[in-house]
Amino acid sequence: MQTQLISPDPEGIARISALLTAGEVVAIPTETVYGLAGDARNAVAVARIYAAKGRPSFNPLIVHLPDLETAERIAVFDAQSRALAAAFWPGALTMVLPLRPDAGIASLVTAGLGTVAIRLPAHQAARTLLRAFGGPLAAPSANPSGRISPTAAAHVADPVTGLGGRIPAVLDAGACPVGVESTIIGWVAGQPALLRPGGIAAEDIQAVLGQPLAAPVIDPDMPSAPGQLTSHYAPRASLRLNATSAAADEVLIGFGDVAGEISLSENGDPVEAASRLFDILHRADALGRPIAVAPIPETGLGAAINDRLRRAAAPR
Numbered sequence: 001m002q003t004q005l006i007s008p009d010p011e012g013i014a015r016i017s018a019l020l021t022a023g024e025v026v027a028i029p030t031e032t033v034y035g036l037a038g039d040a041r042n043a044v045a046v047a048r049i050y051a052a053k054g055r056p057s058f059n060p061l062i063v064h065l066p067d068l069e070t071a072e073r074i075a076v077f078d079a080q081s082r083a084l085a086a087a088f089w090p091g092a093l094t095m096v097l098p099l100r101p102d103a104g105i106a107s108l109v110t111a112g113l114g115t116v117a118i119r120l121p122a123h124q125a126a127r128t129l130l131r132a133f134g135g136p137l138a139a140p141s142a143n144p145s146g147r148i149s150p151t152a153a154a155h156v157a158d159p160v161t162g163l164g165g166r167i168p169a170v171l172d173a174g175a176c177p178v179g180v181e182s183t184i185i186g187w188v189a190g191q192p193a194l195l196r197p198g199g200i201a202a203e204d205i206q207a208v209l210g211q212p213l214a215a216p217v218i219d220p221d222m223p224s225a226p227g228q229l230t231s232h233y234a235p236r237a238s239l240r241l242n243a244t245s246a247a248a249d250e251v252l253i254g255f256g257d258v259a260g261e262i263s264l265s266e267n268g269d270p271v272e273a274a275s276r277l278f279d280i281l282h283r284a285d286a287l288g289r290p291i292a293v294a295p296i297p298e299t300g301l302g303a304a305i306n307d308r309l310r311r312a313a314a315p316r
Contacts, residue, residue, distance in 0.1 A: 003157045003164045005172040008125035016171050017132045025049050027142035027156040027163065028129060029173040030121040032092050032181050032199050033278065034150040035064065035139030036163070043106040046138055050108065052166045053145045060111040061138040062094050062182070063118045066130040074103040074136065075116050080192060080209060084185065087208045090122040092178050092199030096186035109138045119182055125173040141181060142170075146234055148285065148312070151176040151278045161236070161282070179275035180304045188216045197304040199274070233278075235285035239313040243292035250292045251284050258294035270301040277305055281312070 006012040008029070019026050023045045025038040036053060038045035040063045049061065065071045068085055075097035077085070084093060099105065099116040110116050121127060130137065141149040142156045142163060150156045153172035157164045183198035185205060193214040194202050206212055246252035246261070254260025256268030262280055264273035273296065284291045293309055296302045 001165055001168060003159075003167055004169045005153055005157060006169050008128070008171055008173045012171065013125075013129055013132050016129060016169060019168060020045075020133050020137070023048070025052055025167055027150075027153070027167060027170040028126055028137075028139065029123050029153075029171060029176060030064070030126045030139075031123045031176060031178045032121075033176050033179070034142040034153065034156050034170070035062075035126075035137075036142035036167070037064070037137040037139040039133075040109050040136040040138040041104050041106060043108055046106045046108040049138060049140065052163055053140065053143070059145075060113060060117060061109045061140050063105065063109060063116060064121055064126065064130065064137045064139050065118055066127060067120065070136070071118050071120065074100055074105060075118055076100060080187075083208055084205065085120075088200055088205075090120040090127065092119075092122070092182040093205070094119040094182040094184045094196075094198075096184060096195060105136065106138075115186070117184065123173070123176075125171060129171065142167075148233055148235055148281045149181065149278045149308075150282075151179050151275075155278070155282055161285070175275075175279070177275060179277055179279070180301070180308060183304070185213070188214055197307045199301070199304065201300045202303060203300065233281075233308045233312045234314075235281055235291060235312060237285050237288070238290045239309070240290065240292040241309055241313050242295045244294065246292050247290070250290045251287050253280055253284055253291065253293045255294040255296055260292075260294060264294075264296070264305075270297065270299075270305065274301045274305055277308060 025048045028037045038049045096115050096117045153170045156162045156170045159165050178199040181198050183200040184196035186195045191214045193216045252260035254263035296305050
């Protein structure tokens with residue numbers, strides 16, 4: 001199979017929509033990373049997502065939707081989830097909410113759980129496609145399971161490190177502006193909880209809710225939301241964290257005052273670092289040497305960056 005890059009013009013949107021309607025899976029851009037999309041109502045299409053990625057079937061998927069009205073037909077909202085939707089949708093926030101019995105979502109999407117992870121992407125091409133397709137799209141990151149997430153169409157289409165040859169098409173809309181996956185919020189024992197740090201800072205979410213987010217104990221063997229596996233986002237090379245200098249054989253990824261062979265942000269800007277993280281990891285991994293990464297502060301988007309780096313460095 002040859003993976004085609006398709007432009008997000010009206011003809012390209014129609015071609016991608018037709019593939020999705022036929023039960024195929026395709027890569028689509030979002031503001032966070034490229035997602036591997038399939039019809040969330042079609043069990044065969046969802047199975048193709050898992051097969052293309054080599055993803056464990058106990059790891060649930062995020063459902064992408066065009067608007068709040070559609071979201072409310074799939075999940076049960078309360079006052080807190082509606083407040084977060086008003087503040088951050090469309091955008092890089094995923095909420096794990098009770099699944100409506102008549103939602104029509106394939107059980108593989110939720111990994112058999114009674115909850116569903118949903119979000120409204122802000123990326124214009126994704127929104128146009130969702131409206132053209134007219135249904136919910138399950139879409140984890142468009143990369144082999146556990147490997148570096150893609151923030152450009154070329155990352156997806158690479159036949160060695162990506163999904164080139166495994167899927168028919170990528171909707172190519174350039175680089176993803178946020179560059180890390182969405183923040184995931186759920187409710188544990190009735191309390192809002194941070195299930196995965198991401199493109200929206202936890203501090204901003206807490207400001208809307210008027211209370212701190214719980215930090216639940218997460219079992220990576222039984223994830224309640226995407227992105228909770230211990231080893232994830234990993235390059236082929238080994239990865240060393242909090243490095244202020246490189247060993248003789250390492251490529252150092254710098255940040256701020258720690259100058260590297262390549263840098264996430266020479267100015268120490270966590271927003272710039274987040275937008276460049278996966279692209280820089282792809283570039284460093286292509287050099288074929290062990291990777292070292294400079295320290296990143298844990299505040300704001302730094303929490304999401306460090307979450308991805310710790311999982312990338314975990315034993316495999």
